[in-house]
Amino acid sequence: MPTPPPATTRSAERTAPAPGTVALLLADARLPGGGHAHSASLEPALLGGLPVDDVPAWMAGRATTVSLVEAGTAVVTAHVLTTGGAHGLDAVARAWAARTPSGALRDAARLLGRGYLRVARTLWADHHAVAAAAGLAVRHGSVPRAVVLGAVAAACGLGPADLVRLTVYDDAQTAASALLKLEPLDPLVPARWVLDACAAAEPHVARVAACTTPDDIPSSGAPLTEGWAEAHALTQQRLFRA
C-alpha cells in the first residue's frame, strides 16, 4: 500500500510558487506564449543592413533604450494594479504607445500581449490584476505585452527590479535565439552577448524599478530600429513577425 502523503505536502500544494520561479517560467522560451515567432527587432535590423558584428552592441543598445521603455511600462502597470485601481491602466497603455513610435512594433507588441494574456488568464485566472489587463484588452481591442507582464508581476508578487531584469533579459534572449536562425554561428556566442546586454542595463535597473506613474516611464527610443521595423513589416520574406 502506498503511504499517505504527509500533511505538509497538502499545505505545500496551496502555497504559491516563489516570484522568482514565475520569472523563470516567463523567461523560458518553451512557455507557449507565441514568442517563438518574434525576433525582438533583430530580423528587421539585419534586413536593414546591420552588420552581424554589430549585433552585440545593438543588443546592449536595446537593453539601455527600448527595453527600458518596456520594463518601465511593466513596472508602472504592476504598481498601479498593486496600489490603486484598474482604471489607471489606460493611461499606462497610452504612455507606452507614445514611447513606441513605430506602428509595426506596436502591432507586434500587442500581438505578443494577446499571447501572454492567454498564458496569464490560464495560469492566474482568478487574480484581479490579470482580469484588469484582460479588461483593458476588451476596452482597447488589445493590450501590449509589457502591460500583461506587469499584471503577472502584480499577480505573483514579482518585485520591480526583477521585473526590469526579466524584461531586459527576455528581449536580449529573443534576439539571440533569432540570430541562430538568421546567421551561421556558434550557438554559445550570443549567450555571452545576452549577459553583456543585461549587464549594460544593470546601472539603469534601480531608476526604472522606481517608476510609479505613466510619466515616469523612460522615453528612450531607437529611431533606426523603428524605421527597420516599418520596412520589415512590408516585406514578403520574413521568418519572424517583427
Add this chain to the structure above:
Amino acid sequence: MPENPLPETAPTTTARPLRLGVAGPVGVGKSSLIATVCRALATELEIGVITNDIYTDEDARFLRSAGVLEPERIRAVETGACPHTAIRDDVTANLLAAEDLAADFAPLDLVVIESGGDNLTATFSPALVDAQIFVLDVAGGGDVARKGGPGIGRADLLVVNKTDLAPHVGVDVERMVADASAAREGRAVIALSRTDESSVAALRAWVLDVLAAYRSGAHVAQDPGPMAPHFHADEDGGVLHSHADGDHAHSHADDHDVVAR
C-alpha cells in the same frame, strides 16, 4: 474570474468555425489541396485560410492568386523558422489568427490551417484544430505510407496526392493506398488528383461529413500524437504503446528511432 467577455478565448462550442489542419512534407501539394477544397466548397461554405510558410508568404500568395477565395480571407503567420512548433508546441500565433479570421468574416463555417511543410512527425495539436488531414504524394515514393508516423497513422484523413503522376514515377497507387490503410487501421484514406473529379468529390464529402459531425457535437478532436506507436523491449517481453493513449510515464532519452522535432 474576469467580468468582461474576452476575445482572447474563443468559446469552445460549435458556434465557432471548424478548424481543419493540413500537414505533410514539403511539396506534396498542401496548398493545392486547400485550393481544391475551397473551389469545391466556396459556394456553400464561408471559408478562411491561414498559411504557415517558413521563409515567405508564398503559400498565401499562391492561394490568393488561385482566385478561390477573397484575398483578405487568406492570411499568413510567421513561425520563427519552426513550423513544427507553430502547430504543436506553441500554437498561439495560429490560434490568434484563427480567432481574428472568425471575427472579421463572421459567420465562418471553416478555417483551414496549412502547416509549413515539415517532416513526418509534424502533426497539429488538438488545442489548435478540430480535425486534420495529412498529405503525402506519389512522387515522394510508394514506400512512404508504409513508414508510418503519427500523421500517416492517425490523422483524421490521409490524402495520397498527385495520383495522376503515378505512371510517371513508377508508383502503384492501389498498393500505396492499401499500405496506408493498413498503417491506419481503417481510418480514412483518399487517393487524390485535382484532375480526377471523383476524388475531389470524395474529399469534398469528407470535409462536409466532418463539419456536420463537428456541429452536431459528435466529432471529438483526436491527437495523432507527436510520435508513432512503438515497441519497448524489456525483460517482460516488451510493450507496444501509443502516445495518444495517455501513457507518457517513460523516457525517450535513449530512443534512436524517433525524431522528436
